[in-house]
Each structure stands twice: as structure tokens, then as C-alpha cells.
Amino acid sequence: MKTTINRVSEFVNKEVTIGVWLANKRSSGKIAFLQLRDGTGFIQGVVVKADVTEETFAAAKSITQESALYVTGTVVEDSRSPFGYEMQVSEIEIIHESKDYPITPKEHGTEFLMDHRHLWLRSKKQHAIMKIRNQIIQATYHFFEKEDFVKIDPPILTGSAAEGTTELFHTKYFDEEAYLSQSGQLYMEAAAMALGKVFSFGPTFRAEKSKTRRHLIEFWMIEPEMAFTTHEESLEIQEKYVQFIVESVLGNCQLELNTLGRSVEKLEQIKAPFPRITYDHAIELLKEKGFSDVEWGEDFGAPHETAIAESFDKPVFITHYPKEIKAFYMKPDPDRDDVVQCADLIAPEGYGEIIGGSARIDDMALMEQRYKEHNLSGEAYKWYLELRQYGSVPHAGFGLGLERTVAWICGVDHVRETIPFPRLLNRLYP
CATH class of the missing domain: 3.30.930.10 (Bira Bifunctional Protein; Domain 2)
Incomplete structure (x- = not known):
């Protein structure tokens, strides 16, 4: 089922596919946390190495900031999330890989940000x-x-x-x-x-x-x-x-x-x-x-x-x-x-x-x-x-x-x- 982030509450414990961009990520050896956005909102996608193919986990580790993806996974409630939900990711399809995105998680000056509005x-x-x-x-x-x-x-x-x-x-x-x-x-x-x-x-x-x-x-x-x-x-x-x-x-x-x-x-x-x-x-x-x-x-x-x-x-x-x-x-x-x-x-x-x-x-x-x-x-x-x-x-x-x-x-x-x-x-x- 294809949906959007703002509607995931309708699909708790169900598998959905969402078109997203990667806003940010962090990972350890066996788990990757993907901060995903689709225009309607932001959600965290969790990729567990033991639960996905090698290709999917490799993609989760390597995809770059603001790359465009189709992400498939199960929606679960999460009280720790400000949004209240997260996604247990099972599959990642890369639509377009973004390279050298200029606005990184570090601090940037106002004029730089305005030039990249x-x-x-x-x-x-x-x-x-x-x-x-x-x-x-x-x-x-x-x-x-x-x-x-x-x-x-x-x-x-x-x-x-x-x-x-x-x-x-x-x-x-x-x-x-x-x-x-x-x-x-x-x-x-x-x-x-x-x-x-x-x-x-x-x-x-x-x-x-x-x-x-x-x-x-x-x-x-x-x-x-x-x-x-x-x-x-x-x-x-x-x-x-x-x-x-x-x-x-x-x-x-x-x-x-x-x-x-x-x-x-x-x-x-x-x-x-x-x-x-x-x-x-x-x-x-x-x-x-x-x-x-x-x-x-x-x-x-x-x-x-x-x-x-x-x-x-x-x-x-x-x-x-x-x-x-x-x-x-x-x-x-x-x-x-x-x-x-x-x-x-x-x-x-x-x-x-x-x-x-x-x-x-x-x-x-x-x-x-x-x-x-x-x-x-x-x-x-x-x-x-x-x-x-x-x-x-x-x-x-x-x-x-x-x-x-x-x-x-x-x-x-x-x-x-x-x-x-x-x-x-x-x-x-x-």
C-alpha cells in the first residue's frame, strides 16, 4: 500500500511504501536509523541488519543526504517519537542519489542559508x-x-x-x-x-x-x-x-x-x-x-x-x-x-x-x-x-x-x- 507520512496512523502494524528523501541518518554495526521526509512530515525508518537483505542494509548504510527513495516497511507506534510512529524498514529502492548536498547537519551562516533557500x-x-x-x-x-x-x-x-x-x-x-x-x-x-x-x-x-x-x-x-x-x-x-x-x-x-x-x-x-x-x-x-x-x-x-x-x-x-x-x-x-x-x-x-x-x-x-x-x-x-x-x-x-x-x-x-x-x-x- 502506497501512502504518505502524515497518514501512517491509518496503517499501524501494516506494510506500506512511501516516497521519501533522506534528511539525515545514523547507524551502528547492525542497525541504521534513517530520518525520512516526504513533504507531509518526518518519520524515522529503522533498518535492522538481521531483518533485511544484504543489499538493503548496504543501501541504508551508503545512501546520502537528500537522496530520493521508495521505502517499504511496517508502521509501528513509538511513544519516544515526537511524531508517535516509526517505520520498520524492509526494503529500499533508490530513485536518485544526491551527491555533495550543501546544507549539512553542521551550523551554517544566515547568508549561506539564504543563498540556498x-x-x-x-x-x-x-x-x-x-x-x-x-x-x-x-x-x-x-x-x-x-x-x-x-x-x-x-x-x-x-x-x-x-x-x-x-x-x-x-x-x-x-x-x-x-x-x-x-x-x-x-x-x-x-x-x-x-x-x-x-x-x-x-x-x-x-x-x-x-x-x-x-x-x-x-x-x-x-x-x-x-x-x-x-x-x-x-x-x-x-x-x-x-x-x-x-x-x-x-x-x-x-x-x-x-x-x-x-x-x-x-x-x-x-x-x-x-x-x-x-x-x-x-x-x-x-x-x-x-x-x-x-x-x-x-x-x-x-x-x-x-x-x-x-x-x-x-x-x-x-x-x-x-x-x-x-x-x-x-x-x-x-x-x-x-x-x-x-x-x-x-x-x-x-x-x-x-x-x-x-x-x-x-x-x-x-x-x-x-x-x-x-x-x-x-x-x-x-x-x-x-x-x-x-x-x-x-x-x-x-x-x-x-x-x-x-x-x-x-x-x-x-x-x-x-x-x-x-x-x-x-x-x-x-
């Missing part, structure tokens, strides 16, 4: 991160379907910027100017006026010359937009969504979390509602924590966000930022014109902002004023202004950065490990 993905830790990323993606679709959102795909090539042109990749679109999208949000607002509650899930690009552990040049965003929705109602959806994806990972990825050494106790604390503090309060909190030079009107950097997060064991919303440091489309607070109805959700444990969101301006005259203040091209943004002209309603939305969220849930230090092939300031290969 196409191979590094095969390692147990990277496999676990990708499985958790996949679970978050699955949970995202499940959550928004359950909440009656419609998936909409905004364009990647755009003629306008969501938040200004300084961090955009410019390109020629035949005889017009175009940019790689930094956000699908403006288009999602149009979709929300047609379909009520919508979300997008796609790649975005920021030409930001940053080398921090939180930044990628190309990353994936989940961007919901909701008609007839207030800022407070949007916050409730955000915390409900984050709780849902954390619970989904806890329920389906225990083996992967164990592989990464991730503290599940901290993740189990992620229950809505999340604490909320205003920007004003955040400034006071930072001054109490020794940031004496922080001034009202400044945006927060990574050290500030980390210091604020240390005061909470859950993600925390920072709300009502100054209007001058936020995007042109954010709706002013009705009681204070100098701040807007927005929030950044800061993850615990120093992982920074994972969500940014706001209520959107729905008043035509105010949006026209914002266009003038931000020198926005009337022609490029004409369609966006028309959303306020024809049946404008209160609406709100947010964007969650997938890679930062994966980094936080996995407990990994750098977002470069949370995407299959990262694009960084100094890296376009492989």
Missing part, C-alpha cells in the same frame, strides 16, 4: 514554519467565509498609491505611469460598496530601504473592508480574527510548534477582547518607560512598539493617532480633528505591528479637501472620490501582514523565514 526549505524547522503559514492561510479563508465576507482580488499594477508614492516600485504601463501595489485597500473600498463585506489576500510591495527583522520588500496582506461598519466594530472583527487564527494553529499544528520550541502557553492567552490604549496614553507610557525624547506627533518605531507591548500579555490596540502621520483616507475623530479613527494592533513579545486599520472618510467634501492637502492627482484618484459621490456610507477596514503574524505565532526572530522566497533589500536570489 531553495534547499533550506527542506529542513525540519523551515518545514514547520511553512506548515503553520499554510494553517493561518486556511484559517483566514475559513474565518471570512464564516463571517459572510466575499473574496475579491485587487490589481497588482495600479495607477495610484494608497499611502503616497515614496515607497512604491515604479514601472511603465505601456505609455502610462504605473506602480506595484502597496495595498489593495482603495479597490477593496469600491468592492465593499458593491458586496458589503469583502477581503483580499495577495502580494504587496514596499520600496522601503529597511533592513530590520520586521520588513520585507514583497509580502502578503489580508485586507478586509466593510460597509456600514464603525471603527469600533472593525476592532471587534480584528480581535476575533486574530484569536481564530491562533486557535487554529494551536488545534492543528502542535507538532510544528514543538519543532520550533514555541511556548503554547503564551499563545493560549490570546483571547478577545484585546486591550486598547490611545496614542496619547501610549506617549505617556513610553515616557514612563524611559523614552523621554518621544514627542506627540511622532510615529512609533520598533523599540517603542516593543516597550508598549511589554505592558500586556495579549496584542494591544493603539488607537487615535495624529492625523498628520496617517494616511489621507482616515476618518477624523468627531471630538478631535487632530486625530483619526484608526488603530495599530501590536503583537506581544516584540513582534511589532501586525494590523493597521481605520474608519475611512465617507464625506465627499472632506475627501476633496484631503486630496488638495496631499496633492493627489484628480485624474488618477477620480474613481476613488466617486465612491463618496454615489451612495457613500460609513465604512472601515484593516490590513494584516501575513509574514509578521507568522513570525509572531511561530516565535521566529526574522520575517525572512516566514515566506518561501523572501525579497529583501539586498536579496533577489533565489
Whole structure:
């Protein structure tokens, strides 16, 4: 019977054949332990010299790292294994022998591993991160379907910027100017006026010359937009969504979390509602924590966000930022014109902002004023202004950065490990 590693529990005490690669091995004189992987998981194959042919045992002793094999044997339960099962191997068929595999069990530098990212993905830790990323993606679709959102795909090539042109990749679109999208949000607002509650899930690009552990040049965003929705109602959806994806990972990825050494106790604390503090309060909190030079009107950097997060064991919303440091489309607070109805959700444990969101301006005259203040091209943004002209309603939305969220849930230090092939300031290969 041919099967895969993730399904061996269905074949306990039965003989199966699995197509695998050899991740690692060790052996003594009469027994060989093969660490096998097939993409669905990892399992140990035990080859006992007395139980197999000479040719099979010789193959077990000689096969090299990352060689491709068909392995046949009996599945047995094993309480010592993190996976819970192992395979008593009876036969090995070599499909392809790998020679001089560059990533050996010894330590390698980060740049070396990034140069070999196409191979590094095969390692147990990277496999676990990708499985958790996949679970978050699955949970995202499940959550928004359950909440009656419609998936909409905004364009990647755009003629306008969501938040200004300084961090955009410019390109020629035949005889017009175009940019790689930094956000699908403006288009999602149009979709929300047609379909009520919508979300997008796609790649975005920021030409930001940053080398921090939180930044990628190309990353994936989940961007919901909701008609007839207030800022407070949007916050409730955000915390409900984050709780849902954390619970989904806890329920389906225990083996992967164990592989990464991730503290599940901290993740189990992620229950809505999340604490909320205003920007004003955040400034006071930072001054109490020794940031004496922080001034009202400044945006927060990574050290500030980390210091604020240390005061909470859950993600925390920072709300009502100054209007001058936020995007042109954010709706002013009705009681204070100098701040807007927005929030950044800061993850615990120093992982920074994972969500940014706001209520959107729905008043035509105010949006026209914002266009003038931000020198926005009337022609490029004409369609966006028309959303306020024809049946404008209160609406709100947010964007969650997938890679930062994966980094936080996995407990990994750098977002470069949370995407299959990262694009960084100094890296376009492989």
C-alpha cells in the first residue's frame, strides 16, 4: 500500500511504501536509523541488519543526504517519537542519489542559508514554519467565509498609491505611469460598496530601504473592508480574527510548534477582547518607560512598539493617532480633528505591528479637501472620490501582514523565514 507520512496512523502494524528523501541518518554495526521526509512530515525508518537483505542494509548504510527513495516497511507506534510512529524498514529502492548536498547537519551562516533557500526549505524547522503559514492561510479563508465576507482580488499594477508614492516600485504601463501595489485597500473600498463585506489576500510591495527583522520588500496582506461598519466594530472583527487564527494553529499544528520550541502557553492567552490604549496614553507610557525624547506627533518605531507591548500579555490596540502621520483616507475623530479613527494592533513579545486599520472618510467634501492637502492627482484618484459621490456610507477596514503574524505565532526572530522566497533589500536570489 502506497501512502504518505502524515497518514501512517491509518496503517499501524501494516506494510506500506512511501516516497521519501533522506534528511539525515545514523547507524551502528547492525542497525541504521534513517530520518525520512516526504513533504507531509518526518518519520524515522529503522533498518535492522538481521531483518533485511544484504543489499538493503548496504543501501541504508551508503545512501546520502537528500537522496530520493521508495521505502517499504511496517508502521509501528513509538511513544519516544515526537511524531508517535516509526517505520520498520524492509526494503529500499533508490530513485536518485544526491551527491555533495550543501546544507549539512553542521551550523551554517544566515547568508549561506539564504543563498540556498531553495534547499533550506527542506529542513525540519523551515518545514514547520511553512506548515503553520499554510494553517493561518486556511484559517483566514475559513474565518471570512464564516463571517459572510466575499473574496475579491485587487490589481497588482495600479495607477495610484494608497499611502503616497515614496515607497512604491515604479514601472511603465505601456505609455502610462504605473506602480506595484502597496495595498489593495482603495479597490477593496469600491468592492465593499458593491458586496458589503469583502477581503483580499495577495502580494504587496514596499520600496522601503529597511533592513530590520520586521520588513520585507514583497509580502502578503489580508485586507478586509466593510460597509456600514464603525471603527469600533472593525476592532471587534480584528480581535476575533486574530484569536481564530491562533486557535487554529494551536488545534492543528502542535507538532510544528514543538519543532520550533514555541511556548503554547503564551499563545493560549490570546483571547478577545484585546486591550486598547490611545496614542496619547501610549506617549505617556513610553515616557514612563524611559523614552523621554518621544514627542506627540511622532510615529512609533520598533523599540517603542516593543516597550508598549511589554505592558500586556495579549496584542494591544493603539488607537487615535495624529492625523498628520496617517494616511489621507482616515476618518477624523468627531471630538478631535487632530486625530483619526484608526488603530495599530501590536503583537506581544516584540513582534511589532501586525494590523493597521481605520474608519475611512465617507464625506465627499472632506475627501476633496484631503486630496488638495496631499496633492493627489484628480485624474488618477477620480474613481476613488466617486465612491463618496454615489451612495457613500460609513465604512472601515484593516490590513494584516501575513509574514509578521507568522513570525509572531511561530516565535521566529526574522520575517525572512516566514515566506518561501523572501525579497529583501539586498536579496533577489533565489
